[in-house]
Amino acid sequence: MKRVLIITYYWPPSAGSGVQRWLKFSKFLPEFGWQPVIFTPENPDFALVDPSLEAKVAAGTEVLKFPIWEPYQLFRRIKKGGIKDPSRILEQQNPSLLDQIAVWLRGNVLIPDPRRFWVKPSVEFLQRIWEDNAFEAIITTGPPHSMHLIGRDLKRKTGTPWLADFRDPWSAWEFLDTLKLTSFARKKHRKLETSVFREANVLVTISPTFAREMEQLASRKVHLLTNGFDPEDLPAGFSPVSEPGETLEIVYTGVIDSIRNPFPFLQALKEVFGSSRNRVRLTFVGKVSQQLLDRIREDDWLQEHVHLTGYLNHEAVFSYYEKAHRLLLILTQTKNARGNIPGKLFEYMATGREIIGLGDPEGDAAKIIAQAGAGKVLAHEDTAGLVRYLQEIRQLSPEEGREDRGQPFHRRNLTRQLAELLQGMQHP
Incomplete structure (x- = not known):
């Protein structure tokens, strides 16, 4: 059975549709000849937690966890237990000066997102694993789009085929419009996005509209792989x-x-x-x-x-x-x-x-x-x-x-489509 490395920030006990997407793909992939290995943070900062989802992880699924440092940890220390995620400041009617600074930093310094500091150490960690346990394919799913940068750098170093999954757009993402981005920050996002569009073997997204919009930006085929239900x-x-x-x-x-x-x-x-x-x-x-x-x-x-x-x-x-x-x-x-x-x-x-x-x-x-x-x-x-x-x-x-x-939209049928894309990367 071929091994595929799935790099995701969100994994049980995190809650949400982003978790369900790859939790279910990993469940059904072995039926189609692919053994998933999950790579995820050891100490992530989740907004919603659902411990019951941990029981849904398919038996035998290998999960690699590696520590992450996030600026939110420093932010909470300064705020003394205040807002957990600076992005939620956007819903406040009268944010404080410190809150406004946090939003500006989130948009213009933490590019593409606050998980950027996990990219380099994760690539180094996974390279060491590669020496003894090679993978036939890499999958990254974002946001956070820093996950794609890990996949990009791993492909550069190992030559392993790579599929990039976009659950939301990147440079065209509506969320970026709320972060007071400078023109420099927008250009930086677009430059990083372009490198992912160019270097990934396969691009995937969740809706027909997103696929059409991404194809215009990437000037290449973007595959549709919706969410579904088990x-x-x-x-x-x-x-x-x-x-x-x-x-x-x-x-x-x-x-x-x-x-x-x-x-x-x-x-x-x-x-x-x-x-x-x-x-x-x-x-x-x-x-x-x-x-x-x-x-x-x-x-x-x-x-x-x-x-x-x-x-x-x-x-x-x-x-x-x-x-x-x-x-x-x-x-x-x-x-x-x-x-x-x-x-x-x-x-x-x-x-x-x-x-x-x-x-x-x-x-x-x-x-x-x-x-x-x-x-x-x-x-x-x-x-x-x-x-x-x-x-x-x-x-x-x-x-x-x-x-x-x-x-x-049965998850098994959608996973069959995913497996066909993975197989196509092996024999382009």
Whole structure:
């Protein structure tokens, strides 16, 4: 069996779709002749942690861990236990001078990202391992895009074929626009990105829009490899049909932050159900913004009909899926929005529940939902459309679920495509 080195910052117990992507690829790769070896930091700085995911690591998966030093550690010392990640300063209304300096340094000094100090020692460490345990291929996944620099330098030193996986864009990433970048910093990002585009054997990204945009920048083929879903994650006995009840249950899972706007849906929900005898409950499963908390506290009707669970581990989320009659998907409102395909979309589809989305009706996520017959996506500003939709489902009994909605995006099928790309690097 061929060995492939997968270099990723995010790995269990970290939570999030970036973790799920390579956790699942590593699970199924051995079925296609590739034995994954994971290289990840020994002491990473995760914003969200889900220890239950550690049990999902496939038996026999070799995980190499190497210490990392991150500027966030120094920042926290100065802040005396304040903000954990300077990037979260961007959501504050009145950041302090120290906070503003941290944002500027993040954008203009820590290029491409705060994990840049891990690149050189990681390459030296992996070179020593290479002497006794060679790999047939390298995979890097970013962001953080420093992971790609490790792959680039390893390829330069060993000649090993290398696949670079982009879960978000690099120089065109919307996040960079919030960091007060100088022209010098933008040129530096573009120079590093160009070296990765030029030297990687294969480029991969998660959405058709991102692939088209990257192809224009890279002047070469970029392969599409979406996220997906593993049916084995569904609990035993999970039913694709929701149970009828007196209350219409709508569930959203994931983060609500400054680029995911739930307020048009709240407005429409109250307009339709505020004076209705039909009962409704909207549940947010996950971390939500202070703005959403304040909005709910200011409104007695929302306090009664909107439920907040806070962050839950991945396994606990499925109990909310099972009781849901509809699943709410709130897509981003940014320049990268058209290519935004949240990992949870495929999980939503696998539950069999109908999806109602807020976002770009012509975006990649909306097209996937439409092609699968899994629901619909309405624009954030389409208040009338949201009202009509809620009026329709107010009168309906729970929809019959469909188990086949997520089948084209089964993690095993996606891993087969990945294995074909890896094999193609061996025999170009």
